[in-house]
Amino acid sequence: MDTAIDDRIFEALRYERDRDHPPPGFPALPEIPGGRYTRRDFFDLEIAHVFRRSWVLAGLEDELPNPGDYKRFGKLLGSPILLVRGRDNEVRAFYNTCRHRGAPVVRGESGHCNILRCQYHSWSYDFDGRLVQVPDEHDFVGLRKAERGLIPLRCETYRGLIFVNEDPNAVPLLEHMGALAEEWSWTLPKGSRFDYHWSRVMNCNWKCALDAFQEVYHINTLHPVTVGAMLDHSAATMGLLPNGNSRMCVRLSQADIDHRPASGWPKGEMYRRSSVAQTLWPALNVPWSIGSGKFILFWPRSPGQCEVEVYGLGPDWGEGPLPPERVTANERFDGILEEDVSNLEAIQASLESGAFTGMILNYQERRIYWSHEEIDRSIGPQRVPPELRVKQVLSPFVEGAPGEG
Ligand code: FES
Ligand SMILES: [Fe+2]
Structure with missing residues (x-):
């Protein structure tokens, strides 16, 4: 100290x-x-x-204890965001916006799921954002699933706090926190x-x-x-x-x-x-x-x-x-x-x-x-x-x- x-x-x-x-x-x-x-x-x-x-506090890791736990974060004006814990235990943030026609992928405030299945036409995404399933996929001519995953945003954790940042070029959270990272530790x-x-x-x-x-x-x-x-x-x-x-x-x-x-x-x-x-x-x-x-x-x-x-x-x-x-x-x-x-x-x-x-x-x-x-x-x-x-x-x-x- x-x-x-x-x-x-x-x-x-x-x-x-x-x-x-x-x-x-x-x-x-x-x-x-x-x-x-x-x-x-x-x-x-x-x-x-x-x-x-900017880095903003979007939730607590306590709220997402297990892989597949998710919560919506809608406090940031203009930005519907979804937080989800992955199978590798990492918490990630995505826009809660389906890459088919833009419906919110999840509508509930929070919950647990086995896969992120859009509630409009059932496009399904894994917890790392990959698009893994499209009903009647043969009818989407030229669809490349690898290019239509959920759109991620920066997400970093600090001692149980989950922060997100919409700026892809933002400095890492710890660098932004500066002296406070140590003082809060x-x-x-x-x-x-x-x-x-x-x-x-x-x-x-x-x-x-x-x-x-x-x-x-x-x-x-x-x-x-x-x-x-x-x-x-x-x-x-x-x-x-x-x-x-x-x-x-x-x-x-x-x-x-x-x-x-x-x-x-x-x-x-x-x-x-x-x-x-x-x-x-x-x-x-x-x-x-x-x-x-x-x-x-x-x-x-x-x-x-x-x-x-x-x-x-x-x-x-x-x-x-x-x-x-x-x-x-x-x-x-x-x-x-x-x-x-x-x-x-x-x-x-x-x-x-x-x-x-x-x-x-x-x-x-x-x-x-x-x-x-x-x-x-x-x-x-x-x-x-x-x-x-x-x-x-x-x-x-x-x-x-x-x-x-
Ligand atoms: S908008 Fe999500 S599956 Fe159609
Ligand atoms: Fe006061």
């Missing part, structure tokens, strides 16, 4: 607690145009160039189990929801008796990481540190002595606590609507029901989540009124600005309407760069 990261985080927390202004040279963050949260043209650019070209033991699921459609832009999880400036106001009582928002460090990723560590009160086990799970002083949450670009936020990590996903549905979905994962608890302390922790998380989402639809209404034209962010909120910069880098700044572009200012403050505080 890399203890250098612990030293870096604790030094940064001391710095943040003691400072009375942002580090020298930290810029005034330009206003974020409100249209980035409301306009259809900008939303379409995000879907095409961000979501359909300390907290996701092999054999981690899924213990929580929550999903809700919200009438707000996906970024409006994600923003609420990328800063702790709000905790004393919005969470005065929950998170606010436990954390010191003035001792919070925001690691801006390459590829749009980021990490937030917030100092825990001494009483909370004393309460946490000195060894065992989660491993690493960073997790034991601070409240850690990372964002894996573009829209996966993961806050950690003793006994569980919550994988919060923000799925765009329209400029003014998203789905917020949460998976909880933690160490295997063996036989029987989830231990009571894990149930209590999940209920506590529910309460915090309710506080976080309570503002979102009203914020969206403000943005859509046109009266509120843009938002102003402070130094503590810089992870939000970092996400906006990465959106423009992914879309290609020249494609973003000039009045909606954000200026690129934070690269000198990426973790390890000279300007970082």
